[in-house]
Amino acid sequence: MLTLYTPDGSVLGHTDCFDPALTLDCGQAFRWTVNEDGCWRGIAFGRKLGIKVTDGGFVLFSESKDDFEKVWKRYFDFDRDYASLCKRFSEDDYLKSAIAMYSGIRVLRQEPWETLCSFIISQNNNIPRIKGIISRLCEGFGESLGGGDYAFPSAEDLARLDERELSPLRCGFRAKYIIDAAQKTASDEVRLDELEIMPIEEARAELMKIKGVGPKVAECTLLYGCGRAEAFPVDVWMKRVLDELYPKGLPACFDGYQGIAQQYLFHWRRNFPKS
């Protein structure tokens, strides 16, 4: 069990199965960076956080004392019992070996709008460039948080823009998709705040009302932005995993948590590209 500390040594809580490097740099979030001291820094829900790995746990540098309870506990899904989830997953030998290497991955519960927008940007794109575009999006249109930091811009703010005003992002054909997503979200034509509780098929259909949102972006939004652990994004890497390891379908121990299982397998397959 790992302990979460404040900078002055108070105990915030406990967790297991948490490695910031694996969790924050495994392609589910795009706004975290690590400095030369190994300290992670990021912004979510308009709040800043630093994370330093120490013996037996982590120090969380938050902006205020109650940020942990209000924001970060949920963001990192610290209430979920990953140890027993992993035990259950270990019924499957492939998943077991992926978890053996990457047990520090947690699936985040990010903001739905930020997640949706980020994965629209991710399509037919690579991670360094995705990060760059999102960084320019926040700097250009997000609220300043001081110290050169910016919140992720709201759907309402982006909905007022014309597609051409996004040209500084250099996000190419995705600009019109971002605007469409912003408008449909801001007008509540797409009800992002209900995706967490909607029947999953309905939630998928709701998201795919947006231009530029297909099955992959919808699944990523549900998994990383709505806490839907049963959402199962399939990209080229996961397609390979499915073809090579699970041609007859997923084993029963995945049920209900396919998305979390997917994250281990995705990371594992991507780090060892056999072909």
Next chain:
DNA sequence: AACCAGGCGCATA
């Protein structure tokens, strides 16, 4: 210089 990147819309059959 082609080819690729955590896809999707659109046309075609």
Next chain:
DNA sequence: TATGCGCATGGT
């Protein structure tokens, strides 16, 4: 329902 192609941009 199922393929195949083009798409903006930038890095190998």
